[in-house]
Every structure is written in C-alpha cells, then in structure tokens.
Amino acid sequence: MANAKRTSLFSKTSVATALAALLMMPLAHADVLRIGVASAGGGDPVTFSGSSLGIVRNQQLLEKAFAGTDTEVQWFFFKGAGPAVNEALSNQQLDFAYEGDLPAVVGRSNGLDTKLLAAIGVRSNVYLAVPKGSDIKTIEDLKGKKVAVFRGTNAHLVSIKLLADKGLTERDLKVINLDSGSSQAALASKGVDAAFGGRELFKLRDQGLIDIIFDNPDNNVRYTRQCALVVRGDYEKQHADNVQKVVNVLVDAARWESESANRDAVLNEWAKTNEPLASLKADFERLDLRDSASPLADGFLRGRYQAVADQAKDEKMIRRPVSVEGWFDTRYLDNALKAKGLEHYWTAYGADGKTSNAATASTDASANNGG
Template identity: 55%
Template sequence: MFSTTQVFKGWAAALALFGAFAAAQAAPEVIRIGVATAGGGDPVTWGGSPGGVARNQQWLEEEFKGSGTRIEWLFFKGAGPAVNEALSNKQIDFAYQGDLPSLVGRSNGLNTRLLLASGTRNNLYVVVPPKSDIQSIKDLKDRKVSIFRGTNGHLVAINVLAAHGLTERDIKGVNLDTGSAQAALVSSGVDAAFGGSEWFKVRDQGLARIVYSTQGQDPAFTRQAALLVHGDFEKAHPAEVQRVVDVFVRAAKWASDEKNRDALFATWAKSGTPAASYKAEFENQSLAERNTPLLDAFLLARYKAVVDDALKLKLIRRSVTVDDWFEPKYLRAALRKQGLENHWTAYDAKGKPVAAGGASVAAR
C-alpha cells in the first residue's frame, strides 16, 4: 500500500511532468508568415506595408530569439489566391493579404481571423505604352487590358471601370501577375494594365505612361491589406499571436513617423522597387493615414463593401460576415502595452477623421 505522502508526491511529479510537456507544446517550433507578393531582394522582402519594416529589421526574429521558435517568411508570386491555398493546406500560420482574396478565402470556409490593418488606402493606376492613344479609362473599351484577377486590385479596377460607364466585359481582360503584366505592356502584348506603385519604376524608365490614378479621389477606390492568422494557430498559440501583433504595431508606429519618411522608403526599396516609386505613391499623403494598424470604421466598411461587390459580381458564391471576423483584442492589448491608444486617427466609414474619443478599433 502506498502512503498518502507517496501518492501526493506521485501526483505532484505527474503534474510537473504534464506542465513541462504543456509548456514545451506552447511554443511552436516555427511561425510561418505568408506574404501575398513575390517580393524581391536578398533576403526576399516587400514594401508598401509596415510588415515590410518588421521583415527588413528582423524584429520578429529578435522578438522570438532564444525562445526556440524560428520565423519563416514565404512569398507568393500568385498573390492572394496562392496565399489562400497555403492557408487551406495549413502551410502558413499568418498571412499578409489584400481585402478581396482574404474575403474569398473566408467565403470558401477558411478559418482565419483578421488582426490588424497593414497598409491601407493603396492606390490603383492604369498604365499604357508611352505612345499609346489611350488617354482615359473610357478609352479602354475593346482594348486588351491586364488585370491580376483575384487580388485586391481586381475589384477596385472593376469599380473604376463602372465609375466611367464600363464593365469588365467591355474590355479584353487578360489575367497576368505583376511581372508578366510589365513584360506584356513593354512588348505591346497588352494595350493597358491596372496595377500599383510597382508601375512607377516602369514609367520612370520611359516605358509606360500613367493615364489614371486613384490618388486624391474617393477612398472607396483604394485597396486595403491586413494581417490574418489561421484560426487553429490562434487557438493553440494565443501568446505567440500577441507577440506577432506587438511587433507589427511597433513597425506601424515607426512607419507612421514622418521623420522616418526617407528611411522608410529606403527600407522598402530593398524589395527591388525604387524609393522614388514609394515617394510617388505616397505623395501628399500622411504616413500615419496609410500605415495605421487600426481596425476602425473605415476598414470595416471597406471590407463589407468588398463582400457586397464580390457577391454581386459573383466573385464569391455566398455572403460572409465581417464584424465577427475582425479580432481586435490583440491589437487593443498591443496599443495599450506600447502607450499608443491615441496615437493614430480613426476614420469613419466614409474615410473622414473621427472626433477625439471615437472608436479606433472594431467593437468586440
């Protein structure tokens, strides 16, 4: 027979062993972050997002140094749709992704949570060869036009066409990724292309001309990007999710400081896109407005509008909710911890500043 003391010691040892096992399981061996762009540079990185700052400065690697957890960045030439596939196959734990593809993933049953904004109000441009007779959006009718379908630029392109009395059927759309679109335009394989700030480099080389820009127009014609986490990873590793969000918020603060404007563009330029391109993309625009991490009413409204438009255009088969998809608790904790609760201006659904004291993150 065992004495009470022996039984107690046995249980204590077992509990200690279980606790050690649980602790070992708590820290993942690797955190895999998928980025919806092919990126560039060595090591591969990207620009236009505070996430690119965290990548370049290796702040996540610094955060998890000594914890036994390594950081792995994966870049996808196939952009948002390829990221969705990786999420579906559980090949990544976090995703930097645009609004439309992330909502397509959600409509297809992907288990994700949207944690914070990471690059808002991204502009869209239409470029043509230098000697093209195309001068406006209306001139795109019956022309061969590159559109990277399934990305967050796709839906904005459709809305821009609609604002000028055209539909996607009025153009001869060609589905090309960024690199292929540039090659096609330069070689006259297409008559025009929709795209982002990557086209400034081509323009500055004298190989393209911009005939349309969303800069200074209705923010409804801009694109949003965010950091998402796979629901299974969040459930298993909430502490690690918080640490990742903390780093992204730190990067957002640095990327929002006007004193760092030149340094920010130089950092992003390590991706292969010249600093001059980012200077042009952000001309007359506040860094804080573009690099805010807030889940404010503007971001919520834009994602809801994307759901409505995507459903109408049959880009998704069923409607999905957004309010319960946004998960602001990690962002709230990060803002509180870093003393940044009032650092960024929140915007209303129309993109106008909210009065002091207005809600800065989604109410959940």
C-alpha cells in the same frame, strides 16, 4: 578474431562520432511560426515593401522578439499573391498571412477559418497605364481594348469599380489575366493596350515606356485597396501568446513608420526590395504614412472590407455573402495599444476615410468576444 576486433572498434568509433556531431548540432526548434506574404517580393534576402510588416521583415524584429525561445520564424513569399496564400492557409502550411482585402474575403466565403488581427498597409492606390504614345487617354477609351488585370487580387475589384463609374464592365474589354511581372512585360512590348497595377508601373513610366493615365488624383478611398494581417483560427487558439507577441512587434513597427521624421528611412527600408526609390516616392507622394501604417480596425477598414465583400458577391466572385462581424478580432491589438500607451496615437476614421470617429476604433464590444 582480428576482423571481429576491427568491427567492434569501428562501431564504437562511429557511435562516438555520431554522438559528438549530434551534440554540436543546434537544437531543433520545437515550434515554427510561418508567415505568408502575398507578393513575390524582391531583394536579397527577399523582402517586400509598402507596409510595417515589411519593416518587421527587414529589421528581423520578429526573430529578435522570439530569440531564446523554441519558436523559429519562417517567411514565405507567393508570386501568385492572395489566391496562392489562401491555398497555403487552407492546407495549414501557414500560420499568419499578409494579404489584400479581396483574397481574404474570398477565403472567408469559402470557409477558410481566419481571424483578421490588424490593418497593414491601407489606402493603396491602383493605377492605369498604357504604352507610350497610345491614343488611350481616359478610362472610357478602354472599350474594346486588350487590358491586363491580375484577377483575384485586391486591385481587381478596384479596376471593376473604376470601369463601372465610367459606364463600362469587364465584358466591354478584352481582359487578360496577368500577374504583375507579366503585365509589365506586356505593357513594355505593347502586347496589351493597357494594364491596371500598382507602384511597379512608375518604373516603366520613368523609363519612358508607358504613360499612367489614372492615378486617383482626388485620393478617393473607393479606389484604394487594403491589406491586413490574418491568423489561422486553430493557430490562434493554440498559440495566443505567440499571436500577442506578433501583434506587439507589428505595432512597434507601425509606430516607427508613422513618425514623419522617419519618412525617408521608411522609404529606404522598402527600397531593399530593389524597387526604385523614385517609384516608392511617387506612390506615397499624396499619402500620409501615419494613415497608411495605421493598424486600427476602425470604421474605415471595416467599411472597406464589407464593401469589398458586398461587391465580390454582386460580381459573383463569391457564392456566399461575407460579413465582417465576428471576423475582426482586435483583442491582441487592443492589448498592444494599451500596453504601449498608443490608444489614441492613430486617428480612428469613419467609413468615409476622412471623418475622425473614435467610436469606431479597434476597441468595441464584439472585440471582447473574439471578433
């Protein structure tokens, strides 16, 4: 009998303890909003640079926008860049993604159901670097050389275009597929003769390890790469309010980034990735942050994405042609711009990236039909 009483008392105590612990636990989120970033990122907590979405991450603007709701914001960073992001989208492990033009085009060609909502970080340059003291001085000198390229990323097609404009193809080189970190290590150790990359190369240059022999001195938009925010089609259909809130926050961050008075603050925000501030300054030296931050799906953005799609098909990177028609869904962006009085804040450029063309701004007939 004594044992029975002890068992009963123990059971009651256990139940009471469990209930108390349950009441003390934070309420579980009924909904999760998952954002994928096509970069390994850096810093603590991990963040990324070069776009208004990085500012959103650093300042926890989405977390603040969804505070008090049942939605938890989660961020995921991918060392495998765009191709890895596409795989996660395909497996429904992400709802939104920040990725470059080529991976997004490849995903769409393969039947990935996404909608492109807004530009995030456009006109990014691609650089060509060689080990210090190399006798390679021009792109033409790459013939027969061992060259590092991160295949499948939005810098890949730019490198192909640069080679083509100098009468070369990848078959004229010994191309090695290396991610950003591996490419830097190979350059520093002279394991490759040259490498195409982004602003991470400036750190090696400033350390005296490499020379940058091409930096797009004329700001030719054909040699730039674009990034955008995409949303998984099913998520957009089921959570339109969340999509609108995300775009609203993105527009606010883009506006802040675009103000010339905030330039130093923006670069310092991006430096939280542990990237040298000098590298960020060098990369954006000739680029107006207002143009880089512009979220508009204007003639320039549409033209660049279509050009990437056409080139990817020509290079046999995709089997099926891709049209930007029906892919760009600017309803949410239009709503945000109108609500904030920013319809004419950013310049809507034509396909050449120079001529203002208001007719190609985000509002058009196709946008009203979801694309």
